[in-house]
Amino acid sequence: KAIINLPATVEHSLPHVFATQIEYMHKNLKYRENTIISIHPHNDRGCGVSDAELGVLAGADRVEGTLFGNGERTGNVDIITLAMNLFSHGVNPQLDFSNMSEISKTYERLTRMKVSPRQPYAGELVFTAFSGSHQDAIAKGMAYREEKKEERWTVPYLPIDPKDVGRTYDKDVIRINSQSGKGGVAFVMDTYFGFKLPKSMHKEFADVIQKISEKQGEVAPDQIMSEFKAHYIDRKEPYHFRRLKVEDLSEEMSESGFDTKIYLTYTFEGNEKTIEAYGNGPIDAVQRGLQAELDMPIKVLDYTEHALQMGSNAQAAAYIHLMDESRGIVTHGVGISSNITRASIRALFSAVNRFIAKEAVKE
Secondary structure (H helix, E strand, O other), X not given: OEEEEEEEOOOOOOHHHHHHHHHHHHHHOOOHHHEEEEEEEEOOOOOHHHHHHHHHHOOOOEEOOEHHHOOOOOOEOEHHHHHHHHHHOOXXXXXXXXXXXXXXXXXXHHHOOOOOOOOOOOOOOXXXXXXXXXXXXXXXXXXXXXXXXXXXXXXOOOOOOHHHHOXXXXXXXXXXXXXXXXXXXXXXXXXXXXXXXXXXXXXXXXXXXXXXXXXXXXXXXXXXXXXXXXXXXXXXXXXXXXXXXXXXXXXXXXXXXXXXXXXXXXXXXXXXXXXXXXXXXXHXXXXXXXXXXXXXOEEEEEEEEEEOOOOOOOOEEEEEEEEEOOOOEEEEEEEEEOOHXXXXXXXXXXXXXXHHHHHHHHO
């Protein structure tokens, strides 16, 4: 067939006007069945892709363009963006962009020009969310897809699945800086390290990371985990939990009216102490024992736990939401152990030590 090339050489017309011109040719050209209408949009007004898409809808058979829009002046239409736009709507462009990173590197090496980090589909940052609201929506979208077993891509703010162009969720989707919110930090802790922070804890820990990001900019996942350990898991002073013995009193009538008795050993500034206490379960008994021993009116508001890894050596993570009723303040504690009871008590001690630290800062 004869190829008739209809260029938008300096992109003089608006995209819909250009498409109307293509439609006129398509409908009125003699021997149309023996011709291929090929359009050649440039990008002088930044509308090369929209010219091409509307032109094809208006009847064009072929588009001439270049990788990343490389061409005269502002360039030709970007074939990659055009093809991936089709792909994002379920149309197979019959071009393989499954390793977009390698294509970008080859382009940069051969042309000695750079692919912008904001380049659609191919840029380093196009699948990256720094904004807290975007991160929250993406995290919820990911969770929804997993929960509902969605086959179609339905995640907000991401027009395609990053895996379709060789990108990964853990490195690309959410990164933390001063724009980020509580949802992004929680997403990183879950995706990278398996800690599913309770919702009540999201803001408390995000505030810690926010202060760091305001000083240094982007915060890497390993640094986030390091701060998490320092503020929660390794918070073992001045009260350091050592041992716990639990007696089940449920089959006998306890004089105290409770079904559990505990013998708790801990150190305070290096000095070992042991206390006995009763309660409805180990956590309640330890909380009551510490409350009496430390003269601190503490109340457990919430408790959650989950496995950190599978297998015989699996560890559990426990989270305690604790209130100091005398001051009306709350905080969280975190403990990990292969024994869920031990993880829970470590979380309780972590929260108590955080209260002590807050009081020291206040003074």
